[in-house]
Amino acid sequence: EPEVTQTPSHQVTQMGQEVILRCVPISNHLYFYWYRQILGQKVEFLVSFYNNEISEKSEIFDDQFSVERPDGSNFTLKIRSTKLEDSAMYFCASSDPYEAFFGQGTRLTVV
């Protein structure tokens, strides 16, 4: 069964450092998303991406965040200068076009 895969599963980074979270969406999907879940809180939408551009972003997705589809398979989330409050589980998802399938997540810990 096709699935969304994310790497790494866990990333520890120093505050102020840049991190890149990687995702391989399901191959025939056209819509891609990033969500995050801070411990004990709801899963929150960050950004959606279609046709090589951002289609919607939340107020969380400020200038520190960027997304990219560098090739035909990967979809990345970059955080330029991490803050302690960026510590969360980050989920990538893809859909074609309605039912969204999620990856297993990357736990980001900023120290």
Place this chain on the structure above:
Amino acid sequence: GENVEQHPSTLSVQEGDSAVIKCTYSDSASNYFPWYKQELGKGPQLIIDIRSNVGEKKDQRIAVTLNKTAKHFSLHITETQPEDSAVYFCAASMEAAGNKLTFGGGTRVLVKP
């Protein structure tokens, strides 16, 4: 924007009993309501969804009901089994291609053998 509330936050049931999780949403424009199951160390897995043109949908031991007037929807799991133990999330969306999901806070279900 949309807000989804989910209750209860934890639910403990005896194996074989039924479990019910309830969600309310705020935006009457929402018309797509998926449910996700998240097991430890895994991402949310879509288990069932319902669109606003139907009031109920069933898939084996899982059913979802929707009341658009009251803006609430529920997940029903019958004949619960230990493998049903997980965190369940409801979500709401306007069903458009690539539209975002707004999630409830999750329900941790424990099925006791």
